[in-house]
Amino acid sequence: MPYCRECGAKMIYDRDTRSYVCPGCGLTYTTQDLLIESRKTLGERVEENRRRRKYAEYLDWWTSSKK
Secondary structure, three states: OOEOOOOOOEOEEEOOOOEEEOOOOOOEEOHHHHHHHHHHHHHHHHHHHHHHHHHHHHHHHHHHHOO
16 A cells, blocks of 8 residues: 655545545545656665765775875
8 A cells, every 4th residue: 555745644546536545635646656656766765875875985985094
């Protein structure tokens, strides 16, 4: 069951409209929209991990060159 990107509530599938509806804020997503959002979120996480790793490597280099 997917979660709402806005408020974090569990989304409910509505068979009539063939979309997921958030009971908390009323946001609606189709299955395709959810797929696009999850790929986007995954890409953001990968980018954030890359930045953190780069920062950690730079910090290791900086502290090792000061000895």
